[in-house]
Amino acid sequence: MFFSVIIPTYNRLPILQKCLTALEHQKDCSIVENYEVILVDDGSTDGTLEWFQDRQLEFPHLRCCSQSHQGPAAARNFGVHKAEGDTIIFIDSDLVVTENFLSAHAEALTRGYQNSDRVFTYGRVINTCNFENPTAEPYKITDFSAAYFATGNVAIARHWLLEAGLFDTRFQLYGWEDLELGVRLKKLGLTLIKCPEAVGYHWHPPFSLEQLPKLIEKEIQRGRMGVLFYQKHPSLEVKMMIQMTILHQILWGILTAGGRLNERTMAGVLQWIISQGKPQLALEIARIFLNWYNVRAVYAAYRELER
Structure with a gap:
């Protein structure tokens, strides 16, 4: 299984650094033959591209590309077209994953494929405002999600995304572009497999x-x-x-x-x-x-x- 982890980003450099570092420290897994991380910069003005150019050797799995500010739907589509992997993982640029993140998705998909190839996995997202140590946050009842297809932490075969038609780029404002694609995936008969072992910690600043x-x-x-x-x-x-x-x-x-x-x-x-x-x-x-x-x-x- 070859994963392409696609991350759209827009002016989130401080937490993005933690996000990318965590993805470079994944445990080896025999099911995961290879993986790449595709960062799509959506017109950031906070020095994201310059930061990456100075540290390319620190992130051997990372490929960086950019577009004018068009929103996450267009950015994710761009990433899918650039992807070389057979399986796509979508996460957000403010998500910090654990070291067994990729292996957990791979194992859950492999088990699912024994019954049908029309499956995808959805990992657990834990919200936290702990910037220094985001992975220390415990799971809370408010972290529960009943979403069918949400791009905060999802893994799916690339060909299903292409067959469904990718994200609708008319969703240029906040919200719904992932769930709308989910409706089309559901019509193709795809089944969601929950994968709580694939944990991502979604950081946001404390509310004020x-x-x-x-x-x-x-x-x-x-x-x-x-x-x-x-x-x-x-x-x-x-x-x-x-x-x-x-x-x-x-x-x-x-x-x-x-x-x-x-x-x-x-x-x-x-x-x-x-x-x-x-x-x-x-x-x-x-x-x-x-x-x-x-x-x-x-x-x-x-x-x-x-x-």
Whole structure:
């Protein structure tokens, strides 16, 4: 099995360094004949390419290519076309993996192939804000994911991606490009195999109130891309995924008191929780009104589409 690990990146140099270093320290495994790491720089302005050029000898498995800023869907497609491996692994550039990451995916795929070649593996993603030692974070209930196909930590035969048509590059804003491809893979009959032994630690800075404007903008973008998702696959399943139902309107409307509980009215409470050393709890509470922004953005984008 020859793995091509594809990593799109945009202005994430500090954590990217940890990501690439971890991939260079993989345990040998007889099933893994070879592997390459394809870094696709999506127009970074933080010196990512210059950093790599000065350290090429430190990363013998790494191949680096670049494009103008077009978003992760285009970057991943670029990486797939450049890949030499028969099996693709997608991870994000803020993910730090363990030393048995590749071998775990390889072993799970090999077991799956005994019954069918229409399988792919999805590893475990653990969220952490520990930059110095991200792999020390324990698994938490909030790390659970029910996603069918998510590019944070997934391994799949390259030919299935090509047959499905790769990522839709119209998803240029935040959200849904991987799950939309997942719908097409599901129609091809592919089955997900959970692979909790292939662990990646997804780093993000500790939550602070200063992050809220960007988080709100992400939710608005996710709403707009959700409508594109629904355009392509107009089903109840997709409507539920993008929160475009009356149930979601009622739920988040009640929980936010019709939007009255928001980043302004909740600022004092959130800051107090952060000051108690619980930024993750503050973020989970903020997700309540962030979801309200998302639901409103979905309906706004849908009304715009109808016009």
